[in-house]
Amino acid sequence: MSMFSYCTERLHLSEHEAFLRIAVARAARKHPVLLSMLEDGRLHLSAIAKLAPVLTESNRDELLTQAMHKTKKKILEFVAKVAPKADDAGTMRKLPPPREPSKPAALGQLRPEVCSVAVATASSTSDAVAMCPAPVKPAVVEPLAPSRYGVHFTASTELHEKLERLSDLMPGADLASVIEAAVTLKLERLEAKRFGKAKKPSKNLEQADTSPGSRYISAPVKRGVYERDGGQCTVVGKNGRRCTARKDLEYHHHDPHGRGGNRSAANISLMCTTHNQLLAERDFGKGVMDPYRRSGVSVSEPSPVYYVPADGCCDLLGLDQVGRAHERLCLAEVPATATSG
DNA sequence: CGAGTCCAAGCTTCCCTCAT
DNA sequence: ATGAGGGAAGCTTGGACTCG
Secondary structure (H helix, E strand, C coil): CCHHHHHHHHCCCCHHHHHHHHHHHHHHHHCCHHHHHHHCCCCCHHHHHHHHHHCCCCCHHHHHHHHCCCCHHHHHHHHHHHCCCCCCCCCCCCCCCCCHHHCCCCHHHCCHHHHHHHHHHCCCHHHHHHHCCCCCCCCEEEEEECCEEEEECCCCHHHHHHHHHHHHHCCCCCHHHHHHHHHHHHHHHHHHHHHCCCCCCCCCHHHCCCCCCCCCCCHHHHHHHHHHCCCCCCCECCCCCECCCCCCEEEEECCCHHHCCCCCHHHEEEEEHHHHHHHHHHHHCHHHHHHHCCCCCCCCCCCHHHCCCCCCHHHHHCCCCCHHHHHHHHHCCCCCCCCCC
């Protein structure tokens, strides 16, 4: 259960009440002084929620001193001074919401010596995870020979049982074949869902419904866009280099659905989460988009492995300060194996 | 049975009304 | 006049459902 669900379903707070309290709690984790200021009335909930996105260790003392006993309006003025918004404002395309806080650590990342007991005695996977401390050892993928890899990870009793059941249904297959079959099936389903991939497509691009009425992108369009864009982010830097991201891809509406944009292939491109967010920032302003990543987990930040630094990328998008995700994109070290594509 | 479509979940915003 | 709270809107994902 996410914190949001807990607040709304268990504590019966309204969505907005929940939002305010979660925002304050998250801010207080970074800046504990906020709690005492809230308690003695120097700051109110709305003030903290507004201040949180721009509050840093360096500006905290000055900003909080200024904000004490101030109205929400005044607080917004402070915020605007610290983080000026772009002139352009309007509707926006929201990026995927944060899932990390509520998502349990992968079982493969748990410390075996501690979790072996927990996993064995827990009644469910989530219980087992809850009983375990922070992850220590991630799963290991070790190259053994050309085209051969060794994969080591810690499995839960649940997974172990499932593998045994699947093995029973695949007589003669070794463990690697069983896992490969399962992964292949999941991959096909997810790619069909996400990118409209199909073995025997029943509709082509011309037959797809592209009217602007619905937000739903039809499978033929998904398929066509994915093939046209080569399964890769389509953003190209000033230096002519194209972003090499192939993970966390999203369907970006050039003319947003919220503004009446249609869902034809011509209006849609593949874009990585980071660039999608950057374009949203360009369209709607940094101030509008910042809250979506202030938690640090709301953006699925791409691994540097998938990126080549796009020189002039900031210039391309007309942005000066674009946040952590983009900093990581532009400043990340590029492994020798990664080349521009 | 597979492909296509719809819709709820999750989170955050803006705009408005209510209570103080 | 002000902060708190309610409601609707917005966007993506994935589960559930429908159709051929």
